[in-house]
Amino acid sequence: METIEKLFSFINDNAQKIEKEQELSYLDSVLEVLNAWLDGDNVPAGKVASKEDIRKAIQLAILKGMRENAQPNHQMTPDALGLLVGYFVEQFMDSQEKDGAKIKLLDPAVGTGNLLLTVMNLLQDRADGVGVEIDELLIQLAAAAADLTEQPVSLFRQDALQNLMIDPVDAVVCDLPVGYYPNDEVAKEFELKATEGMTYAHHLFIEQSLKYSKDGGYLFFLVPENIFESEQAQGLYKYLQKTAWIQAVIQLPSSLFSNKAHSKSLFILQKKSADGKPVKEVLLAKVPSMTNKQALEMFFTKVQIWKKEQK
Template sequence: MDNIEKLFNNFLDCVKCLQEALNVSLGDALVETFDNLENNQIKVELGAPDKETVQKLSQKYANLHYDQLSPKIKIQIFTLLVLKAVNEDGLDVNQMPTPPAIATVIAMFMLKLLPKEKLIITDPAIGTGNLLFSVVRQLKNSNHSKADFELYGIDNDEEMLSFADIAAHLNKIDIEMFCQDGLTPWMFPSPDVVVSDLPVGYYPVDDNAANFATKSVKGHSLAHLLFIEQIIKNLRPAGYAFLLVPQTILSGKGGSDFMPWLSEKVFLRSIIELPDNAFQNKFNQRSILIFQNHGKDARNSEVFLTKLDSFKKEEDLIKLNVKLNEWYTKNIN
């Protein structure tokens, strides 16, 4: 951990040096820093950064020994720096990278449920790309679908897409990304799979929300509900969605209206409540929602309901995998 902390601080020093020279946000400087390191060249536009800063950066970059670092370490450092940039630049909490442990749980279910064929996978709220790339990396490591994936991402924030672009490069993942509102028509083939950490909050474009059954009767509509409906509209028949959603929409007053509607539209497969201590307060509690679109040989099944007590204990994930196998054998296979 000491080595990671030292590396992090050395990288941060490079980013801050460039930030000061260009007078940009930490996030912009972070993207440019990794762009420079990956291309082994310091980008200069209209005389910025100046010659003195270029010399200073050249020495700082050399001290990083970037080419000798493993892809895993580069990804880890970049993710930590993105977290710092999101905090320091005052970006929305929805733009925070999704914790890797959540990607591990989702990948476990994807490996079990998805067909072993070429898959089109999309994230319509890709943000930094952390969730999608972590999941795809685990699928590739398991040689799922012979690691044959066609990937698409959507986000309406250019800075997030810049983060995702660097992250894709570090992960050696090919993806086509679109800067647009994810609740407007998608400009790529219907996906077999959607995986997303859905943005939580109110959607400001009332005229567009009016096109959705899940719109609010009064005031702004809830973006996460609209996104689920948009995903269902765009998923291929029998396609799967693996979504991180607010727990409030699945139970209590929030779920009493939404869940009956959802149960008519898709086949619910699983709801996994995440550990209480994974979130700062109960209002931020999230669950993983997994469903399959109607079509082909898709049929109804018993819903796999469970709660994870911890991300930190390996035995909890092992227990989850055992339960998943039992449920799958009984209901899906």
């Protein structure tokens, strides 16, 4: 923690100075600090930090900026969720690495890159990342964070629900943007467009992610806990029956969310393929409190048992 605290202090102190001198927002000032660090104009003193220490220090500074100037699209996936997603990516993708080829990993709502970089750091040097984000400031922060953690990430600034200039990927990780998608002209190109009224953006992100996944690829979504209880849920379920195999539905602790109504689950899919087949039994589980070490160990043991049984 000492290294993280020192790095955060370096970012924070310099950002506050820039914020005052140049009358920029705190987040814009953080970006200035990160770019100066990358250029070698102003670097933190002390020993070389790990990729995870750098990511966490950047995350703390960005979180501070988001709290000071809250905006609906400025949200970050908490570390606890990122680490859980990363654990399941490791479990499902361990058989996907062949001939030393790297895993191609997509986050179509990459934001500041925290979820993608958390997973890539867990996978160490086994993944290449691709991120899509429409917000200019967020994608610039993601680019700086990726460069400072020396992770190979290609970033595209655009609406992720329009045509993407990317090749199909091995896996998708995404904390799905929840709500209605405002561009009906784009939405009508999707199978999951609502028959009446506006379409859920999180449904369209699932369809888009499947479109840009390889056959047999895995998708790891953080979804609303009640995703199959909405008025558009039936269409989503029918679409998934046609295109994917459900692998797991993992209910996450409500204590991880500020409001129980915003609770999420981890929803894991595999895109259908000619030579694949569904799992014998979908993994249905609930993550215990993150502070209960014994219960967490039992949870991960259950996952390992399930994994062996599927083979």
